[in-house]
Amino acid sequence: MxxxxxxxxxxxxxxxxxxxxxxxxxxxxxxxxxxxxxxxxxxxxxxxxxxxxxxxxxxxxxxxxxxxxxxxxxxFPDPNVGTVTESLSPKRTITKRSDKWSRFATGVMLASFFLLIVGLIYYFAYRNHDGVNQSVNGGSSAPLTDKVATQNPNGSPAGGTLEAKTVATPSPTPVQPELKLVKSEGNMDYYQLTNAATLSVEMTLTGTDCWFQIDKLTPNGNSFDHDMIEQGNLAKLGSPRKWESDQPVFMNIGLPKAIELKVNGVVLPLGEISNPKRLQIQAAGL
Structure with missing residues (x-):
């Protein structure tokens, strides 16, 4: 010993x-x-x-x-001194590529939105113009008078029927999940995910190897029982690992600054932290 x-x-x-x-x-x-x-x-x-x-x-x-x-x-002196500089270069490359694709995606979205607006304006203008032409071509040549048209007992004009016109309305925008930090106690951070009933956790290695542990939490009175989903090392750069859970999850991350963590597509910022970080994440509907 x-x-x-x-x-x-x-x-x-x-x-x-x-x-x-x-x-x-x-x-x-x-x-x-x-x-x-x-x-x-x-x-x-x-x-x-x-x-x-x-x-x-x-x-x-x-x-x-x-x-x-x-x-x-x-x-046992630290053998990893001097390796930080080597790990920064891939991270910068990934960041530059992400910025480039982000700008491209933004441009495509703006162009699509503009074309959608132009299409809606043309659609409604065409319908209104077509309705005016039908009224002019099908109207009576009799002079206008101050008489009120006779109505049937059911309220519709005599000798004719009412035709309802439907107007297309844009579909509502889907509600996006939101991730909020609820509290921090000791070295544990508690997060809540709104607008979602289940959790989808994605972890991508961006630096050196990173040890991790992820548990499913089952309610037991005022606490939770831990059921380990997986424990191990992330060693392959850029290859995401994904987990799905219908219960809250606990995560223990050995080197937070070496990974990118997403919950239901929302990035959870871990910062440039070298010490292990513990997280508990719960969906609002759970």
Whole structure:
């Protein structure tokens, strides 16, 4: 057992916290917690996640995470220093391509809207012009008088029928989903999705590898039971991963700045955060 593992385990036992309770608090699997205490870092997903797990462990047992991470760095220096510059170039390329397509799509939408307006104006002008011609060609040549036309008991003019004309109306614009931050507690952010009954989560890697975990939440009294959907690493650049859920979801993202996250097509901004981020998302209709 390493000196760092002994320190963490001692703090946990002094707090009277079991590994199962610590797993529920940090959302880190029990076997990873045991590996940290034993100093078996090779059993963990990678050096970045070792630091993230140690930080979460230290916070949960009341230790200063900065001092604990300093002890870890003295034994295992960070091998990823100097790789940030290499990961920025693909991100800039993707951003430039996205801007180009965004401008093209905007131009197409504006042109389509203009053609739609012109078409509607022409349609209504043609109908009005055709109606005037029918009235002139089919009208009587008798002089105008001040007499009122005789009506039938049902209210319609004698000797004729009323013809109803239908006017085409534009279809209503579909209501788009909206994602709102409801509150933040500790390192957990709570979001609510309106105008949607189910959740569609899409995650795309834009930088270096990113560890993630996504759970389906089932209501249990005043809390939720976690049912893991998937846990692993995003390692293929630009290839989106998608999940559908009819229940609220919990997400634990190891490197938020390395991914783009969308919920029902709405981008959820994660910022340039290097520390793990935890999210809970719920649709308004759920």
């Amino acid at each position: 390493s000196e760092l593992g002994q320190l963490l385990k001692k703090a946990r036992l002094e707090q009277g916290i079991t590994l199962e309770q610590l797993q529920e608090t940090t959302k880190i699997r029990k076997r990873y917690l045991e590996a940290i205490e034993e100093g078996d870092y090779k059993s963990l997903p990678g050096n970045f996640y070792v630091r993230a797990f140690i930080k979460s462990y230290a916070e949960a047992v009341g230790l200063d995470p900065s001092e604990v991470l300093s002890m870890y760095r003295n034994v």
